[in-house]
Amino acid sequence: MQKTLNYGVIGCGMMGREHLRNIALLDGARVHAIFEPDSEMAARAQEIAPDAVFVESINDLLAEPDLDCLLVVSPNYLHIDQLEEIAQSRPLPLLMEKPLYTDPDHAARIDAIKTTYPAPIWIAMEYxxxxxxxxxxxxxxxxxxxxxxxxxxxxxxxxxxxxxxxxxxxxxxxxxxxxxxxxxxxxxxxxxxxxxxxxxxxxxxxxxxxxxxxxxxxxxxxxxxxxxxxxxxxxxxxxxxxxxxxxxxxxxxxxxxxxxxxxxxxxxxxxxxxxxxxxxxxxxxxxxxxxxxxxxxxxxxxxEDRLLQAGDHNGSTFYQHQKFLAVVRGEGQADVSxxxxxxxxxxxxxxxxxxxxxxxxxx
Incomplete structure (x- = not known):
């Protein structure tokens, strides 16, 4: 029997909650911890993932001992700083929502992470x-x-x-x-x-x-x-x-x-x-x-109707997580590097x- 993999999630706005609904449909995975600074979004997320621990910061999230992988679904302009914080603190297998960064000047920072990050990073290209x-x-x-x-x-x-x-x-x-x-x-x-x-x-x-x-x-x-x-x-x-x-x-x-x-x-x-x-x-x-x-x-x-009900992207979020979890288990490499x-x-x-x-x- 496969171990249940625990996600740590950063961001639970509209797209973040689509991810939560799709993770709930997967066998062998659950949302363990969530960082969402907006109280309304956090309340909506808790309805979908009632057993998740809600934390006060990314640092607190990364300190959760039972995490197996991370999902970042925050606003675009936060991505690069959060990616660097994860890389420096606890570089777990990571599913990162698009776009990877927003400013052309950030490209060198991405190159530095690419050469040093020890775990798979998968960029969420649902289409x-x-x-x-x-x-x-x-x-x-x-x-x-x-x-x-x-x-x-x-x-x-x-x-x-x-x-x-x-x-x-x-x-x-x-x-x-x-x-x-x-x-x-x-x-x-x-x-x-x-x-x-x-x-x-x-x-x-x-x-x-x-x-x-x-x-x-x-x-x-x-x-x-x-x-x-x-x-x-x-x-x-x-x-x-x-x-x-x-x-x-x-x-x-x-x-x-x-x-x-x-x-x-x-x-x-x-x-x-x-x-x-x-x-x-x-x-x-x-x-x-x-x-x-x-x-x-x-x-x-x-x-499938259940996948259409779980989000706005014709089931793609579900299939993406299926493939990402296989990578977390050591089966292959990230499709989207x-x-x-x-x-x-x-x-x-x-x-x-x-x-x-x-x-x-x-x-």
């Missing part, structure tokens, strides 16, 4: 593990014969309200193309098996949050844009983001094309946002369209810079 995206990635090479063009479209709802409204400002998020889109830049690198060499972007704040103020400041977070990325292997990728398009049937649409054909993944948004008068939310699907003989084939990729997480942020910062300056950015 890899959504069942329709996982099927898309699994069938990618066979369907396309080698991807030459990759397009990712996300048409979704605006940024939700977070504790302290930290997600309304670039200096706390890293910018939308870091905060929101590092997931997609990670998917690009992973799917194309190559590193980016040039980034071009046009983006800005067109609609959302323009009539809001926080302590006298109007939010500067962007809500829409296009990003084109050239890769070292000759492939090209494009991201299209719109955060005032929550009326769309699918939230994410991925398309890859190569000499043999095309493959698409279509992923609905959170079921809790789907209009009730339209009936059941759409089922995710993958569409494979060969060139010869032509004829698209659509495959429905349903997600510190280097992967750093590359995703680097691409986001390059896209932010390109959009600001109007020039392409060479990586």
């Amino acid at each position: 890899r593990y959504m069942p329709p995206v996982a099927k898309f990635l699994e069938q990618l090479e066979q369907a396309t014969g080698g991807v030459k063009m990759l397009t990712i479209r996300e048409h979704r709802f605006p940024f939700l309200t977070k504790v302290g409204d930290w997600n309304r400002f670039n200096h706390k998020t890293g910018g939308t193309l870091v905060e929101k889109c590092c997931h997609f830049f990670d998917l690009m690198r992973f799917a194309l098996k190559s590193d980016p060499v040039r980034v071009m972007a046009s983006a800005g704040q067109a609609v959302n949050h323009l009539d809001e103020t926080y302590d006298g400041e109007v939010p500067d977070i962007w809500d829409s844009g296009y990003v084109i990325v050239d890769f070292a292997n000759g492939a090209r990728a494009m991201l299209e983001l719109c955060m005032f398009a929550e009326g769309a049937r699918f939230q994410e649409e991925l398309s890859a094309v190569g000499p043999k054909g095309k493959i698409e993944a279509q992923v609905p948004g959170p079921g809790r946002f789907w209009p009730e008068h339209l009936g059941a939310p759409p089922t995710p699907q993958v569409v494979i369209s060969p060139r010869n003989p032509p004829g698209p084939v659509a495959l429905e990729i349903p997600v 510190l280097e992967d997480g750093a590359w995703a942020v680097r691409m986001g910062h390059a896209a932010q810079k390109s959009a600001r300056t109007g020039a392409s950015v060479i990586l």
Whole structure:
């Protein structure tokens, strides 16, 4: 019988509580200790993890003797300092929510941790593990014969309200193309098996949050844009983001094309946002369209109801934790490394810079 693994959790806002609900569904794991400084968020977390110990600081959390691994789900701008505190005090196996850092000047600090941290660090890129995206990635090479063009479209709802409204400002998020889109830049690198060499972007704040103020400041977070990325292997990728398009049937649409054909993944948004008068939310699907003989084939990729109820990411958080726990038990390596997480942020910062300056950015 396997030992039950004990998580220590830092941060229990909206995404943190999704992690708690999914950990509760896993065999052989439980949340043992939580640090959440906001009393309302802590109370909500306690409803999900009633047996967890709530502590007053990260230092107190790291002093808990029975911990086997850590999960960090704090606001973006806190990640680098908390990662360094963990590295210096108790470097346990760590699942770190994205983005890994927010300021380009932090890259050297990440490099220092990469060379010294003695345990696995897994960067939480949930989109890899959504069942329709996982099927898309699994069938990618066979369907396309080698991807030459990759397009990712996300048409979704605006940024939700977070504790302290930290997600309304670039200096706390890293910018939308870091905060929101590092997931997609990670998917690009992973799917194309190559590193980016040039980034071009046009983006800005067109609609959302323009009539809001926080302590006298109007939010500067962007809500829409296009990003084109050239890769070292000759492939090209494009991201299209719109955060005032929550009326769309699918939230994410991925398309890859190569000499043999095309493959698409279509992923609905959170079921809790789907209009009730339209009936059941759409089922995710993958569409494979060969060139010869032509004829698209659509495959429905349903997600278990219990996983849909546990979060907003089509079951991916559950599958990610399953794989992370195997690594904690010594079975394999982290799927998404510190280097992967750093590359995703680097691409986001390059896209932010390109959009600001109007020039392409060479990586």
